[in-house]
Amino acid sequence: MTPLLFVLPDSHALFSPLCRALPAEPGELEYRRFPDGESYLRILSAITPERPVMVLADLSRPDERLLPLCFLCDTLKELGAGRVGLIAPYLCYMRQDTRFHPGEAVTSRSFARLISERFDWLLTVDPHLHRYHALSELYTIPATAVQAAPLLADWLKARREPLLLVGPDAESEQWVSALSAASGHPFVVGRKERRGDRDVQVYLPDLSAWRGHSAIMVDDVISSGRTMLQCAHALTAAGIEHIECAAIHGLFADRIEDQLQDAGVSRLITSNSVPHSSNGLDLTPLLLDPARRLGWLEPGEAP
Numbered sequence: 496m497t498p499l500l501f502v503l504p505d506s507h508a509l510f511s512p513l514c515r516a517l518p519a520e521p522g523e524l525e526y527r528r529f530p531d532g533e534s535y536l537r538i539l540s541a542i543t544p545e546r547p548v549m550v551l552a553d554l555s556r557p558d559e560r561l562l563p564l565c566f567l568c569d570t571l572k573e574l575g576a577g578r579v580g581l582i583a584p585y586l587c588y589m590r591q592d593t594r595f596h597p598g599e600a601v602t603s604r605s606f607a608r609l610i611s612e613r614f615d616w617l618l619t620v621d622p623h624l625h626r627y628h629a630l631s632e633l634y635t636i637p638a639t640a641v642q643a644a645p646l647l648a649d650w651l652k653a654r655r656e657p658l659l660l661v662g663p664d665a666e667s668e669q670w671v672s673a674l675s676a677a678s679g680h681p682f683v684v685g686r687k688e689r690r691g692d693r694d695v696q697v698y699l700p701d702l703s704a705w706r707g708h709s710a711i712m713v714d715d716v717i718s719s720g721r722t723m724l725q726c727a728h729a730l731t732a733a734g735i736e737h738i739e740c741a742a743i744h745g746l747f748a749d750r751i752e753d754q755l756q757d758a759g760v761s762r763l764i765t766s767n768s769v770p771h772s773s774n775g776l777d778l779t780p781l782l783l784d785p786a787r788r789l790g791w792l793e794p795g796e797a798p
Contacts, residue, residue: 498790499540501571503564507553508767509584512779517786519549526563533633534563540751544577550614555746555769557587559610561761568613579663580789582701583779584768585716585744586731587671589623607633616789620768620778621715625666639785643743643766644674646776647713650764651678659708659735663697663726667714681705685726697725702733709737709760716744716763720751727758737761745771 500520502510523539542548548571552564564581571579577696588606591599610617617638622630630638631722651674658680662671664687675682684704686698710730712723723740730738738760745765752763752773763773 496546498549499542499569500549500551501568502551503542503560504553506770507672508770508774509582509782510551511784512777513551513582513786516779516783522548524567526543534566535569536563536566538567541629542574542576543569543574546576546578549582549584549786549790550579551584552584553769554583554587555585556742557606561606564743565609565613565729566762578790580616580618580786582618582782582786584620584766585746585780586619586622589625589627592626600607603627603633604662605662607635611635618665618782618785618789620766620781623716624687637789639789641778641781641785643768643778643781644670645677646766646778646781647741647743648674648677650776651680651711654680657708659683659702659705659710661685661699661710661712661726661730663712664712670715671713679718680711681690681708685729687725689721695725695735699726699729699733702730702735706734707737708735709739710735711762712738712740714742715717716746716749717742717747718746720746720755723756723760724751724758727755727760731759735782739764744777745773747771749771 498519499522500514500519525537527535562785566578588602591602594601611634616636620641620643622640630640640677659676660671660680660682662668662684668684683700686690689698712726717723717783727738740760741764764775765773766776767774
């Protein structure tokens, strides 16, 4: 049976291509906010227990989007949906994966409980697994993480000019080294000193041997973008004239993309996990098989 695919908020770069490729029928709903900020939601599509239901969600600003997502899933279940799956290409609340200071909330676990209590499965792309080794350490529902690095590697392999891949900090080393091996381009990794959420400094190794190369800063996610901004400044100071920036997830808080451009970054490229003008890598082909597999699971069946 053709599944229903809903989207929250009301648009996402992946919605139409996923509907066409799965294939799925677009789910119809009415959503708005009352003047006091509360949400109104009404599902217009017919819901039956036999029909798979999927929800595509942009979780790049989760605090304002989680409640409507919960209301949507709860209502789908109340109207008779047998199973409801969540496709969240960017999975939020993965950063706080331990209690760094006494009394801190480990929000990654709290968020995972909220999602696991409502949805029957989860599909995401390159979650920020740092201290966790798998989503199953957090989520009690079947959860699949798709790797988007091959898309970025193919884009890099197609580039014919001399390139230097630059990982801005130690956390990016494993990621950028794998991209280097897959694309055949050399790489270096910087050292980051963080003094606060938006106060960082990046130090790079000697780049004198690479001054004729174009530098492409790469990471899995650009959040505040301050690390990339400082890395761009360090590259310019080292004599690198052409700088680009690539990431799977581009959040670009505080319109950091404008500052990156002012710092000499000539191009930004991200996947369409989070809608943005820099989207140049289409995740649709990577999501199809796992979405079909998870969407048609029988209750209790392993993915």
